[in-house]
Amino acid sequence: MSATLVAEAPEQTGTLADRLPGGILGTTSDDTEKAYLVAADSIMDTLTYLRDTEGYDFLSNLTCVDYQGYNGKQRKGISERFDVVYHLYSTKKGGGPVVLHVPVPSNDTVPSATAVFPGANLQEREVYDLYGIKFEGHPNLRRILLWDGFNGHPMRKDWKEAYFDEDTKPFRSRHPKGSYEFHEDKLPWGKNTTYPAGWDPDSWEAPVAYVPVSQAPKHLNEAHLDTESIVVNLGPHHPSTHGVFRMLTRIEGETILALEPEMGYLHRNHEKIGERNTYLMNMPFTDRLDYLNSMSNNWGYALAVEKLTGIEVPERAEYIRVIMAEFTRIVNHTWSIGFILNDLGALQTPALYAIEEREMILDLFEEVSGARLMCNYFRFGGVVRDLPAGWLKKAQYLANDRLPRALDELDKMLSENEILMARGRGVGYLPAEALISLSVSGPMIRAAGVAYDIRKAEPYGVYDRFDFDIPTLPNSDIYDRYYIRLLEARQSVRILQQALRDIPGGETNGAPAYASATLSQGFGTIMGGKGGYNLRPPEGEAYGRVEGPKGELGFYISSDGKPNPWRYHVRSPCYINLNALGPMSVGYKLADAVVILGAIDIVLGEVDR
Amino acid sequence: MFGTGLLKGLGVTLKHTLETFSDDRSKVPDRYRDSIELGNNRRIINQPIDQEGLLTIQYPEEKRQLPEHFRYIPMLIWDTDKNEDRCTACGICAKVCPPQCIWIVRDSDANGKPVTRPAEFYIDAAVCMSCSFCVEFCPFDAIKMNHDYELAVFDRYPQLVYDMEELTVPLEYYAALWPTQYGEEQEKRRKDEEEKKAQEEAKARAAEAKAAAAAAAPAASSGEGKLSKAEELKRKAQERAAAKAAANSDTDSGTSVAAASSGDADADAKKARMEELKRIAQERARQRKAEAGE
Numbered sequence: 013m014s015a016t017l018v019a020e021a022p023e024q025t026g027t028l029a030d031r032l033p034g035g036i037l038g039t040t041s042d043d044t045e046k047a048y049l050v051a052a053d054s055i056m057d058t059l060t061y062l063r064d065t066e067g068y069d070f071l072s073n074l075t076c077v078d079y080q081g082y083n084g085k086q087r088k089g090i091s092e093r094f095d096v097v098y099h100l101y102s103t104k105k106g107g108g109p110v111v112l113h114v115p116v117p118s119n120d121t122v123p124s125a126t127a128v129f130p131g132a133n134l135q136e137r138e139v140y141d142l143y144g145i146k147f148e149g150h151p152n153l154r155r156i157l158l159w160d161g162f163n164g165h166p167m168r169k170d171w172k173e174a175y176f177d178e179d180t181k182p183f184r185s186r187h188p189k190g191s192y193e194f195h196e197d198k199l200p201w202g203k204n205t206t207y208p209a210g211w212d213p214d215s216w217e218a219p220v221a222y223v224p225v226s227q228a229p230k231h232l233n234e235a236h237l238d239t240e241s242i243v244v245n246l247g248p249h250h251p252s253t254h255g256v257f258r259m260l261t262r263i264e265g266e267t268i269l270a271l272e273p274e275m276g277y278l279h280r281n282h283e284k285i286g287e288r289n290t291y292l293m294n295m296p297f298t299d300r301l302d303y304l305n306s307m308s309n310n311w312g313y314a315l316a317v318e319k320l321t322g323i324e325v326p327e328r329a330e331y332i333r334v335i336m337a338e339f340t341r342i343v344n345h346t347w348s349i350g351f352i353l354n355d356l357g358a359l360q361t362p363a364l365y366a367i368e369e370r371e372m373i374l375d376l377f378e379e380v381s382g383a384r385l386m387c388n389y390f391r392f393g394g395v396v397r398d399l400p401a402g403w404l405k406k407a408q409y410l411a412n413d414r415l416p417r418a419l420d421e422l423d424k425m426l427s428e429n430e431i432l433m434a435r436g437r438g439v440g441y442l443p444a445e446a447l448i449s450l451s452v453s454g455p456m457i458r459a460a461g462v463a464y465d466i467r468k469a470e471p472y473g474v475y476d477r478f479d480f481d482i483p484t485l486p487n488s489d490i491y492d493r494y495y496i497r498l499l500e501a502r503q504s505v506r507i508l509q510q511a512l513r514d515i516p517g518g519e520t521n522g523a524p525a526y527a528s529a530t531l532s533q534g535f536g537t538i539m540g541g542k543g544g545y546n547l548r549p550p551e552g553e554a555y556g557r558v559e560g561p562k563g564e565l566g567f568y569i570s571s572d573g574k575p576n577p578w579r580y581h582v583r584s585p586c587y588i589n590l591n592a593l594g595p596m597s598v599g600y601k602l603a604d605a606v607v608i609l610g611a612i613d614i615v616l617g618e619v620d621r
Numbered sequence: 622m623f624g625t626g627l628l629k630g631l632g633v634t635l636k637h638t639l640e641t642f643s644d645d646r647s648k649v650p651d652r653y654r655d656s657i658e659l660g661n662n663r664r665i666i667n668q669p670i671d672q673e674g675l676l677t678i679q680y681p682e683e684k685r686q687l688p689e690h691f692r693y694i695p696m697l698i699w700d701t702d703k704n705e706d707r708c709t710a711c712g713i714c715a716k717v718c719p720p721q722c723i724w725i726v727r728d729s730d731a732n733g734k735p736v737t738r739p740a741e742f743y744i745d746a747a748v749c750m751s752c753s754f755c756v757e758f759c760p761f762d763a764i765k766m767n768h769d770y771e772l773a774v775f776d777r778y779p780q781l782v783y784d785m786e787e788l789t790v791p792l793e794y795y796a797a798l799w800p801t802q803y804g805e806e807q808e809k810r811r812k813d814e815e816e817k818k819a820q821e822e823a824k825a826r827a828a829e830a831k832a833a834a835a836a837a838a839p840a841a842s843s844g845e846g847k848l849s850k851a852e853e854l855k856r857k858a859q860e861r862a863a864a865k866a867a868a869n870s871d872t873d874s875g876t877s878v879a880a881a882s883s884g885d886a887d888a889d890a891k892k893a894r895m896e897e898l899k900r901i902a903q904e905r906a907r908q909r910k911a912e913a914g915e
């Protein structure tokens with residue numbers, strides 16, 4: 013469907029610049045992805061135009077870059093310190109993005125995109141939190157990942173964290189005169205931490221104004237009894253919140269009037285770490301985002317860097333990547349099915365049956381990568397090593413025999429279950445248009461009838477070679493969100509069967525199987541110079557995205573030609589899908605909210621980053 | 622009919638129950654099919670991929686068989702053939718390490734000239750993310766991933782900061798853990814050596830033709846100090862490997878107790894060393910603070 017559209021996209025851009033209302037200030041270099049520079053006061057018109065006239069209805073990514081101290085060609089003649097960056101896609105046409113940059117001087121404001129794309133809500137709050145950019149007209153602009161009393165905005169280039177060693181790795185203190193330093197000696201209450209001026213811990217109160225929970229009507233008008241609504245706090249330590257996550261709800265009886273997610277308990281500023289790491293060092297860190305799906309995370313990141321540097325991937329490695337990604341999808345979906353059932357009160361039995369095959373798949377991962385969860389298996393231009401002997405046989409047995417059987421059994425056990433139907437049908441409904449405008453992606457929108465899957469809409473790797481469908485279901489309720497995952501897992505099995513059959517080289521190590529390997533196996537051919545760990549992509553930026561099991565997983569990377577990325581941003585599907593949690597839960601019972609959250613399928617490692 | 626879906630689902634559960642029951646009653650339950658018996662209820666279990674039912678491994682009596690590529694914490698290789706550390710203190714592993722948890726002090730000779738061997742080598746195992754980059758990028762095959770995952774200790778300092786002694790293992794230990802990769806590497810080494818020899822011969826011929834008096838090979842005699850230290854390291858590594866092997870393979874509690882007690886003595890010595898390091902670090906921190914204060 014999309015092969016032609018993908019080719020069309022660049023042609024369109026030339027004229028798009030003229031068509032944009034308010035015009036553009038310029039474009040960034042055309043080496044990599046072209047971005048349009050748009051003035052802050054015309055951004056709303058531009059977004060509206062792109063959505064309504066050009067069909068770019070999906071605000072995928074919204075983030076910010078701090079260019080303080082940037083020495084590249086890209087910023088010649090631009091004095092503003094920050095750029096707010098937008099990536100828009102079309103769910104109808106597929107194909108590549110329209111990238112907008114809005115230059116902002118520090119302490120200035122930008123109009124909030126939430127009026128056009130309500131899905132900008134969480135992302136703008138994140139930018140405000142980490143960069144201090146204010147969005148005018150945002151309904152609820154307050155910190156989201158950090159606590160409200162935090163001093164400073166940590167993603168700014170001039171912000172130094174506790175334990176500060178150096179701006180970039182590798183740190184000089186490690187070699188050749190390595191000196192072990194105890195982190196205790198650098199504790200944050202030394203010179204490393206600053207507090208807001210006049211901060212007094214005893215008198216200080218969090219400037220919390222929970223919106224919409226605080227603004228929800230206090231009484232249900234239709235009720236003829238004089239009842240009072242109350243605020244109930246679920247979490248952060250609650251088994252049904254899938255990790256340290258908090259749901260603030262205002263309820264009337266058992267009915268939810270408003271719900272707001274609170275997060276950040278697991279925040280470790282993955283992106284700041286990413287900016288100080290070298291490109292390669294980020295790979296194992298991506299494992300720790302969505303720790304169920306390290307293989308997909310690896311791929312998303314590898315894709316972005318390969319796009320930036322123009323590295324080619326050998327064919328066998330492409331097949332291996334597909335195999336790993338689809339196994340991961342099955343792991344994730346069966347896991348997610350099990351835990352939706354758990355949240356419905358079917359404690360453990362369905363979950364344990366569902367994740368039985370996961371053990372087998374993780375065994376396979378371990379055999380090839382050395383770890384079950386933190387695989388760290390992908391490299392720029394390939395994968396770490398070829399498949400060990402006998403691996404394909406086992407994988408084929410799983411894909412051809414065991415997994416179809418297991419999925420059938422799961423289907424038989426659950427799909428017609430009357431309790432699941434009663435609890436799932438019609439609960440958590442949100443129409444497809446609302447989901448798209450909330451930037452929700454992945455199984456969530458496919459369960460609402462939108463056949464949008466990046467593997468088809470903008471194929472990466474070798475996905476265009478496989479014969480598979482994008483299953484959709486019409487009802488956009490919990491039951492469909494459960495069932496779509498089963499259907500998708502079946503499609504993954506289909507892809508696996510083809511990939512395992514067609515993989516070039518077959519069981520033997522077909523040369524060239526991989527681009528990178530240990531030195532003794534001829535490493536260093538593709539990652540370029542100095543043993544490859546010193547990769548220096550050319551100046552520019554790239555956005556690589558994959559269809560992760562949970563939705564669109566994107567990596568936005570901006571390079572100034574140095575060995576460390578200038579900007580490293582993760583477009584986390586878990587985090588952005590949470591935009592829909594509030595709207596989806598209103599009007600249902602408190603017990604339903606637990607399952608609605610479960611059916612979004614989040615992993616807090618990725619939500620909080 | 623209402624309820625059929627439920628009954629169907631219960632049928633699946635019942636089937637599982639019966640299967641598990643009959644499997645448990647059989648002489649060799651499915652999960653022990655490919656396992657290695659160590660006696661005394663202890664086994665290494667190799668989960669068959671076609672095994673039905675839920676898998677429970679009775680850790681610590683039972684353990685999983687680990688695949689060759691399993692990675693946990695790095696170890697340094699002591700080349701038993703050449704009787705030296707393979708590590709040349711080139712520092713590449715410390716540079717690529719993502720959480721920067723490797724510290725290397727390069728050794729120097731009597732004149733203060735740096736030499737290609739580490740004087741000290743630390744890995745903070747509490748920080749190490751088991752990514753295996755150090756192994757991937759070491760040009761000398763001097764650092765490899767250990768399979769030993771039972772690292773629990775009571776204190777992080779100093780127990781989890783591994784020094785060179787704790788990290789060093791003899792080559793044979795590595796060869797036993799990573800047979801395939803070891804084989805490949807040896808093959809590669811052999812080839813390289815042959816190539817080098819061929820090149821050297823060619824060079825020698827060229828040199829002869831020139832009849833130039835090329836200087837004799839640089840005297841690489843190592844000082845007494847190094848030798849004795851090397852000997853010491855090697856002995857300790859072998860002891861530890863032996864203790865590990867003993868603890869892994871037999872049930873004689875005597876040896877493991879002995880190993881544990883000698884481990885304690887080691888830990889004490891190390892603690893003293895770490896205390897000293899810590900003192901120095903604190904000193905430095907104080908100095909820094911004083912400097913910054915003025």
Ligand code: SF4
Pocket residue numbers: 707708709710711712713714715725758759760761762763764
């Ligand atoms: S272990 Fe390898 S990479 Fe690290 S310093 Fe030694 S020789 Fe260099």
Ligand code: SF4
Pocket residue numbers: 695714717718719720721722723744748749750751752753754755756
């Ligand atoms: S395994 Fe990774 S984290 Fe651990 S020491 Fe090696 S490079 Fe560092």
